[in-house]
Amino acid sequence: MSSVDTTIQLIRTGAIPGTVCSPDLADGPWVFDRQPEPSYGPGSSMGDIIPVGSPRQGQLPAEYRTASNNELAARIHAAKQTLGDRVVVLGHFYQRDEVVQFADFIGDSFQLANAARSTPAAEAIVFCGVHFMAETADILAGPHQSVIPPNLAAGCSMADMADIDSVEECWEQLAELYGTQPDADGRAPIIPVTYMNSSAALKGFCGDHGGIVCTSSNASTVLEWAFERGQRVLFFPDQHLGRNTAKAMGVPLTRMPMWNPRKPLGGNSRAELADARVILWHGFCSVHKRFSVGQIEKARAEFPGVTVLVHPECPMEVVDAADAAGSTDFIGKAIAAASEPTTFAIGTEINMVNRLATQHPQHTIFSLDPVVCPCSTMYRIHPGYLAWVLEALVRGEVLNQITVPERVAAPARIALERMLAAKPGAPVVPADVIGD
Numbered sequence: 001m002s003s004v005d006t007t008i009q010l011i012r013t014g015a016i017p018g019t020v021c022s023p024d025l026a027d028g029p030w031v032f033d034r035q036p037e038p039s040y041g042p043g044s045s046m047g048d049i050i051p052v053g054s055p056r057q058g059q060l061p062a063e064y065r066t067a068s069n070n071e072l073a074a075r076i077h078a079a080k081q082t083l084g085d086r087v088v089v090l091g092h093f094y095q096r097d098e099v100v101q102f103a104d105f106i107g108d109s110f111q112l113a114n115a116a117r118s119t120p121a122a123e124a125i126v127f128c129g130v131h132f133m134a135e136t137a138d139i140l141a142g143p144h145q146s147v148i149p150p151n152l153a154a155g156c157s158m159a160d161m162a163d164i165d166s167v168e169e170c171w172e173q174l175a176e177l178y179g180t181q182p183d184a185d186g187r188a189p190i191i192p193v194t195y196m197n198s199s200a201a202l203k204g205f206c207g208d209h210g211g212i213v214c215t216s217s218n219a220s221t222v223l224e225w226a227f228e229r230g231q232r233v234l235f236f237p238d239q240h241l242g243r244n245t246a247k248a249m250g251v252p253l254t255r256m257p258m259w260n261p262r263k264p265l266g267g268n269s270r271a272e273l274a275d276a277r278v279i280l281w282h283g284f285c286s287v288h289k290r291f292s293v294g295q296i297e298k299a300r301a302e303f304p305g306v307t308v309l310v311h312p313e314c315p316m317e318v319v320d321a322a323d324a325a326g327s328t329d330f331i332g333k334a335i336a337a338a339s340e341p342t343t344f345a346i347g348t349e350i351n352m353v354n355r356l357a358t359q360h361p362q363h364t365i366f367s368l369d370p371v372v373c374p375c376s377t378m379y380r381i382h383p384g385y386l387a388w389v390l391e392a393l394v395r396g397e398v399l400n401q402i403t404v405p406e407r408v409a410a411p412a413r414i415a416l417e418r419m420l421a422a423k424p425g426a427p428v429v430p431a432d433v434i435g436d
């Protein structure tokens, strides 16, 4: 099966039929680095507005923009050989194959942060993921290690939907409403819980306010932890992960008001907030928001007996209509565990779906979404950027280093450590187990 990038190029030239969510995806990401207004890149939803002050990527030198994929692959390989154990390359499941093929570890954001921590010999951690992941790796990595995202413009629109100023403002309003004193059982009025997909500042906020971080694989364990210590939870930034997890734990939808940061009291009445068990931030992932119940119905009609697996960042109706919902790790393991040839329709990012289809040719695996639409921010990392940062390391230059100030990193580490204590993370997955 061709890579997502190759498919996009073939659709552009008309060599194969198909639809891409933006024809501009076929251009190199450097075209978007040059635009006067920063953007998440082609394919992101119109509702995703990039925050002022987001990191900007400088112009990638021409030699990396014009080199062929074969030339870049040879240069990346040579640079990695020269650097040896001094560098570790991490690749997220949603990253394009042309980059992931050079990753020493492939995984989700938490597995990759653990991989960063488990490779102390590496002076440089080249993180082929998005900005918040590189921040988390820097928080957990040793002081002698530099964390380097190949393209600084690879952010995450969902993570950006909750900024520290809006969360602090929300917290003040909630403190005024609920007070700050614990109840007779010693439970705090409210506990903040942030999804891993959030800035270091928000993880630090949770560390400072008795809160915790969660991932899509341990969200229910973390919510249990929070309910033991608090009367209610403020969950950000992803409303869908919060709603899907709390609903599965038996929290009624009527006790899950949504907080819109642009409205007083988040757009809720005092009575609604008084009765709340989980307050959901108004955030979402534009990739997972594309999946619909209609797509699931179509898959079931065309492939009777199909198994539908979706990520919990999908809307609640989609999760309810699927056979199962879980993290990227869960989806990969569910497919690997199927002993008989099975048809799977998957609701998560297309690079991962494509890779699973290649790794498991005995199964029929396809994306629920017929439109080819990768995560636009992950897509900002192209082999040209990877070659650029690696060859700089060979010359002794560290480009694009992410540094989280210690005043933020220290409380963020506390919130991450609370999560680790609540439930140890999934094991790091070496690249040779995952495949290409």
Ligand code: SF4
Pocket (backbone or CB within 6 Å): 094, 130, 155, 156, 157, 158, 159, 197, 285, 286, 287, 288, 349, 375, 376, 377, 378
């Ligand atoms: S898939 Fe969604 S949540 Fe994940 S990095 Fe892309 S925009 Fe962010």
